[in-house]
Structure formats: structure tokens, C-alpha cells
Amino acid sequence: MGKSYAGAVVGLWRLLCGPRGHEIAPVALDYEGAKVVLAHAKALVRQHPVLAREVEPSANGLSVPSRHSRWSIFSAEHSSSRGRHPDVVLYDECGWSRDDELFSSLLAGQASVDDPLMLVISTVGRRMAGPLWTVKVLAEGGDPSVFWWHSGENLSPKVTADFLARQRSILVPAQYAREHGNVWVDAADSFVTAAMVDAAMSGGWLEQQGQPRDIECHAFVDVGIVSDPSVIAVGHRDGDGIVYVDRLMTFSGSRADPVRIETLETALLDLSRRFNLTKIRIESWQGIGTVQKLERLGLPVELFTPTPKTNAEEWPQLAQRLANGTLMLFPHARLREELLNLTVEVGPTGAEVTDRGKVHQDHAVAVRGVCASLGQTTDAIIAAVNLAKRPVRAAVGREHPPADQLDPNRPDHWIYDTPGSRWRDVL
Numbered sequence: 001m002g003k004s005y006a007g008a009v010v011g012l013w014r015l016l017c018g019p020r021g022h023e024i025a026p027v028a029l030d031y032e033g034a035k036v037v038l039a040h041a042k043a044l045v046r047q048h049p050v051l052a053r054e055v056e057p058s059a060n061g062l063s064v065p066s067r068h069s070r071w072s073i074f075s076a077e078h079s080s081s082r083g084r085h086p087d088v089v090l091y092d093e094c095g096w097s098r099d100d101e102l103f104s105s106l107l108a109g110q111a112s113v114d115d116p117l118m119l120v121i122s123t124v125g126r127r128m129a130g131p132l133w134t135v136k137v138l139a140e141g142g143d144p145s146v147f148w149w150h151s152g153e154n155l156s157p158k159v160t161a162d163f164l165a166r167q168r169s170i171l172v173p174a175q176y177a178r179e180h181g182n183v184w185v186d187a188a189d190s191f192v193t194a195a196m197v198d199a200a201m202s203g204g205w206l207e208q209q210g211q212p213r214d215i216e217c218h219a220f221v222d223v224g225i226v227s228d229p230s231v232i233a234v235g236h237r238d239g240d241g242i243v244y245v246d247r248l249m250t251f252s253g254s255r256a257d258p259v260r261i262e263t264l265e266t267a268l269l270d271l272s273r274r275f276n277l278t279k280i281r282i283e284s285w286q287g288i289g290t291v292q293k294l295e296r297l298g299l300p301v302e303l304f305t306p307t308p309k310t311n312a313e314e315w316p317q318l319a320q321r322l323a324n325g326t327l328m329l330f331p332h333a334r335l336r337e338e339l340l341n342l343t344v345e346v347g348p349t350g351a352e353v354t355d356r357g358k359v360h361q362d363h364a365v366a367v368r369g370v371c372a373s374l375g376q377t378t379d380a381i382i383a384a385v386n387l388a389k390r391p392v393r394a395a396v397g398r399e400h401p402p403a404d405q406l407d408p409n410r411p412d413h414w415i416y417d418t419p420g421s422r423w424r425d426v427l
Contacts, residue, residue, distance in 0.1 A: 003121040007090045008040035010119055014088045015062065015069050016054065019114070022069040024062075025086035027102060029093050034073045037090055038062070041071065074106075085109045089118040095125035095132035103131035124184050133184075152182045170312065172319035172344055191315070191342035191353055196322040197329075201336065205328040208246040210274035211236060217246065217275040220304075220369030221264060221282040222362050223290075230259045232267060233366035234275055237374040243321060244328045245367055246275065248335065265290055272299055281369055304369070308352070314372035315344075315353045318364075321371055329367075338364040 011024045028034040041062060045051045056063050062071035074084070082105055089106045097103065110116035122132050139148030159180075168176050174185040174193070211217055217236045224230045234247040249267060253259035268290075271277060281304040282291055294301045304310075321327035322339075329335065338361050345352045355361045 004036050004092060005040045007037045007092060007119060007121045008044060010117075011037065011071060011088060011090050012041055012044060012051070012055075012062075014117065015064060015071055016051075016067070018069065018087060020067050020069065022067070022088070023084075023086045024069075024071040024088045024090065025074045025084070025106070026071070026090040026092065027074045027106065028091070029096060031073065033092060035060075037092055038071070038073065082109070085113050087113050087116060089116075091118065091120045091122075091131065093122045094120045095122035095130065097125075097130050097132075100131060100134070103134075123182055124178060126178070128184050150182070154180065154182075170316060172316055173323040175344055190340065191344050192319055192322045192339055194340055197336050197339050199325060200322055200327050200329045201331045203328050205244060205330050207248070207330045207332075211246060211276065213276045215276060216278045218370055218373040219268070219271060219275075219277050219280045220366050220373060221268070221280070221290075222365045222369070223261075223264065223283060224253070224259065224362060228360050229253070229362050230264055231362045231366040232264070232271070233363075233370045234271060234277070235367075235370040235374060242326050242328060243371055243374050245330065245370060247271070248332060248363060248366065250334070250363070261290055265293060268294060268299065268301075269297070279373055281373055283365070283369065311353065314368050317375050318368040318371045321375075327371065332363070335363040335367065338362070 007026075011026065014022060015024050026034045026037045028036065038061065042057050045055045045057060045062065054064055054066065056065060060073050063069065074086070086106065086109065089110065091103065091106070094103060107118065110118065120132060120135055125132065135146060136148055136150070138146040164180060167180060171179065172191060174190065177183050177185045215236050217234055219232060219234045222228075222231045230251040230253075232247070232249040232251075233245060235243055235245045237243050249271075251259045251263060251267070268277075268280065278300055280294070280299060280301040282301060283304045283306060288303055291301045291303045318327070338355070341355050342353050342361060342364060343355070345354070353361075
């Protein structure tokens with residue numbers, strides 16, 4: 001059973017065994033959330049005849065007429081709870097509360113109650129602050145009135161190793177630790193931590209002006225014309241699977257002087273002479289003309305159209321490389337600022353990465369594109385099975401000489417029996 005079920009058990013215990021006139025107040029992030037614990041309590045009442053005789057359920061609560069005790073849902077708005085003095089507060093998912101107002105209001109209301117109890121039940125939230133964090137700090141500080149129990153173990157039989165492996169590949173490390181390890185993480189709503197970025201930029205790698213032709217490089221172009229800069233990133237992957245970002249080029253424009261597509265084309269042509277570019281991805285519909293022109297010049301270019309699905313697949317690759325140290329970056333102040341400015345939300349299609357609005361993510365997008373491109377394996381094995389022991393020889397669509405004139409050394413004399421039949425060697 002989960003934490004909400006445990007909260008329901010505690011609430012029923014105090015409703016039936018506490019002093020007469022007890023008031024139980026379940027609260028959550030919203031009104032519907034507070035009904036979750038109530039639903040568990042109602043199910044328990046229905047399942048036990050003794051409880052069913054004593055407890056009367058209603059649409060939004062429970063009551064015990066013989067004891068004048070009641071269980072009624074409180075609004076999530078802190079102003080609505082003022083003036084009320086619940087004996088027991090069941091605060092569900094308080095770790096995700098936006099502020100401390102409701103927690104503080106309910107706590108103050110219990111000051112005039114004999115033997116008050118506030119039970120907070122929640123998974124950890126993004127912030128190392130708020131009601132849940134306050135309870136944790138008080139308990140670890142030795143406050144005798146506070147009890148803290150925490151677990152990072154998920155005992156649900158539906159959470160399999162395969163499911164966790166899939167989640168680990170979709171979520172960035174900080175989110176995986178929070179969602180499945182139930183642990184607070186430094187800047188858990190951030191895409192990466194400062195320590196990860198600094199480690200990637202402090203390995204001694206420097207921006208490169210070129211690479212030998214035997215090193216295959218990939219490029220990614222994030223096209224911005226006016227408000228956003230255009231960025232070209234070039235990188236390669238070594239034999240150990242480590243990705244190196246070799247070059248970052250920034251082209252800033254304005255309304256008076258926007259970035260010219262011709263400038264990007266010239267830059268890519270120059271880069272192709274100094275790096276062995278085996279793949280160039282250009283993001284944005286504005287790059288269609290550039291793709292067509294560079295294709296005519298023989299460069300391996302393709303248009304990349306971002307979608308929620310591609311974003312959910314590519315951003316975690318960048319985060320995981322930063323987390324496990326398989327990405328080498330040269331020091332770049334703007335890139336560092338952009339990476340640390342990114343936040344993560346999990347949506348229906350996976351991890352959604354956005355910036356906080358102060359700094360755009362153009363350089364981060366370009367580096368992400370290179371990492372994702374180089375992360376796609378290109379090694380392949382061509383194999384065949386069930387081949388005949390003797391070679392197959394045939395010439396289709398021409399008249400063959402008589403059998404006694406066939407020359408086994410002439411390919412045009414190799415024949416095929418009949419359409420739909422097996423290949424055979426008639427020689």
C-alpha cells in the first residue's frame with residue numbers, strides 16, 4: 001500500500017479513537033488531490049463491518065455521530081483555513097507545495113488544540129525548501145516533537161527493472177533520482193548541475209581550427225535570423241565513445257542587420273575544408289534553401305525539424321554525457337550560462353527542456369545536436385543465411401546459346417532456369 005493509504009489509516013484511527021469532537025482535515029495541492037486520502041478511508045470503512053456501523057460517509061467527508069467527530073476536506077487556499085482548528089491535518093504531497101502559506105496557516109490553527117497531529121506524506125519535490133524540507137530539517141536537528149521517515153525504495157510490483165531502465169534512458173539524471181529514488185538533488189529542476197558543466201569544460205580541451213581528414217566530424221546548425229543568434233557546432237567521437245566539441249561559431253543579427261543565410265553557407269563550406277564533415281544537420285525551415293544549395297555542392301547535409309519527440313530523445317543524451325563525463329567541451333562562457341539556465345519538466349512525450357527566459361538556448365541546442373548525431377551508431381554488419389553451396393549464376397533478358405556451346409567463363413552464358421524457380425547452375 002502507498003503513502004496515501006497510510007494517511008487514511010492514521011486519519012481513521014484518530015477519527016475513532018481520539019477525543020470526542022475531533023476534526024480531521026485532509027489537504028493537498030488542490031481539492032481533488034485531498035480526495036485521494038479520503039477515497040482510501042471510505043474504502044476501508046466499506047470493507048469492515050464494525051467501521052461501517054460507526055462511520056457515516058458523505059460526498060466530501062466522513063463523520064462519527066456517536067463521537068461528534070468529523071473528517072472534512074479543507075481548501076488548498078490558505079485563507080480558507082484561517083480560523084479553523086483541526087485536531088489532525090493530513091497534508092498530502094506537501095513537497096510540491098508552491099509556498100509555505102497553507103502549512104503555516106494550518107500549523108498556527110493547531111496551536112489551541114490539545115494533542116494536535118500534522119501528518120505530511122509526500123514524495124520529494126524540486127526545492128530543498130518548503131513544508132517537507134522544514135519537517136526533515138527539524139527532525140534531523142533533534143526536535144523531539146517531529147518524527148521523520150524517508151525511503152527511496154519502490155516496492156510496487158508494477159515497477160520492473162525494464163521499466164526503470166526505460167525511465168533512466170528518458171529522464172535526465174537529476175530527474176530520475178528524484179522521481180525513482182525519492183531523493184533531493186542539487187538543482188533538481190535544472191537540466192544539469194554546475195559541477196557537471198565545469199567538469200566537461202575543465203579537461204584541457206581547446207577549440208579546434210581543424211581536424212585531420214581521417215577523423216569524421218558532424219556539424220549541427222541552429223538557424224536564427226533576428227532575435228536569436230545562429231550557431232554552428234562541430235564535433236567528433238573518439239574510439240572510446242567520448243564526444244569532443246571542436247568548434248562553436250556564433251552569428252548574431254538584429255532587425256537592422258539580420259544574419260544572412262549566405263554567411264552561414266560560406267562558413268559551412270569553410271568548415272568542410274578544415275574538418276572532414278560526414279554529416280551536417282540544419283535545424284529550422286529557414287535552412288531549406290541552404291540544404292538544397294549545399295547538397296548541390298556535394299556536402300552531406302540534411303534538414304532537421306525538431307518535434308517534441310526528437311527533443312525528448314536528444315536532450316537526455318546531452319545530459320547523460322555531461323553526467324558520466326563522456327563529453328569534452330572547451331571553456332565557453334555563453335554555452336555554460338545557457339546550460340545552467342535550462343530547466344526540465346516531464347510531459348507525456350518525455351523530458352521537456354526549456355530555458356528560464358533570460359538566456360536563449362542556441363549554443364546548447366547546437367551542442368545537443370552534435371551529441372545526438374554522434375551518438376547514433378553507424379557500424380553495421382551485412383550477413384546472409386541459407387546460401388547455396390554452389391554459386392548462383394544467371395543472365396536475364398537475353399537469348400542463350402545452345403547447351404553444348406555454353407562457356408562457363410563468360411557471364412553472359414550463365415542462365416536462369418524459369419521464372420519463380422530456384423536459382424541453379426546449369427554448367
